[in-house]
Amino acid sequence: MDIVLDRKELIKYPFLKESQQLARRHVESLEEFLDSGPGAAALERAQERTSAAIAFKKEFGDENTQNLKPEIEIASYALARMLVSCVGDRSLIDRLARYEAERASFFLAAEELEIRRFVAWSVGIDTRAVVMPVTRYVELVPHLRDKRWRLVNRDVRQGGVNLEASEIDELIRERIRVIIADQLPLRVPPAICERFQPITTGIAALLQQQALEQFGEVREEAFPPCISALIQAITTGMNLTHMGRFAITAFLHTVGMNVAQIADVFARAPDFDPDMTMYQVEHISGRGGTEYTPPSCATMRTFGLCVNRDKDCERVNHPLSYYRFKKNVKKKRS
Ligand code: SF4
Incomplete structure (x- = not known):
């Protein structure tokens, strides 16, 4: 698709390859980046992202209070993925994936049609069609718990599943969640995990505290x-x-x-x-x-x-x- 998102738009969708390319252009060596001021700011923001994921935070848009440059904000997404990989707890990984998908979905809802289409297309969903091939549909819904997603409860005609516009939004969010979750955990070098240890120890404690509060x-x-x-x-x-x-x-x-x-x-x-x-x-x-x-x-x-x-x-x-x-x-x- 022939659309170029600007840097401010890429912040909202850090999982896109265009966003990753932007961040990579500014980070040559991870060690050097972490030693730098921008690296420290990105790590702090990564910690915030992870804490928000643990707390199931669902309000977005006010996070970038430090007014970080887009590439630093996007780098914080990459660092958050590294942090949860170092902690190695699957529930934490799932929460980060859910948080990032909810966040992207929040921004997408207010986006112009073209951008919305582009992001959806980037994750493999065509928003122009209200009918989705059954084979594609069954790939997307296995983790959606609501009974209405079960194929037997759907209006299926000529190999296609009819969808409401709001359901397409839900499927985009789910697709983003699955893509992020499937990429994790990353293989983070042990030396980097060691470096992150003061932060990951705090994250693990927060996770435990949240479980105790929940139950x-x-x-x-x-x-x-x-x-x-x-x-x-x-x-x-x-x-x-x-x-x-x-x-x-x-x-x-x-x-x-x-x-x-x-x-x-x-x-x-x-x-x-x-x-x-x-x-x-x-x-x-x-x-x-x-x-x-x-x-x-x-x-x-x-x-x-x-x-x-x-x-x-x-x-x-x-x-x-x-x-x-x-x-x-x-x-x-x-
Ligand atoms: S014994 Fe356990 S597994 Fe069996 S019905 Fe009760 S809660 Fe479920």
């Missing part, structure tokens, strides 16, 4: 029966399957336990092996980019891990929903 203090008495059964199995020295270990680790991590606290749960086993446990827990908790989202009830059932169901299980389709529900009930009673 509150961890209360084992509100755990769903399947998770309690897994803990019981560990305590009695039973060997868990890989899926069992994954399910409990991902669950405990999501409700706000850190790696050491999760390892403490595994330490209840009579044959506890600290090194092996730490390795597995760190891996499943997301270091190295492993997906950490705990399995849903349907997956738990498939793997024979849905046990001791009780009446509250009827209300939920995810162990995390059970936990949230039970905690709220207990809070109201106390």
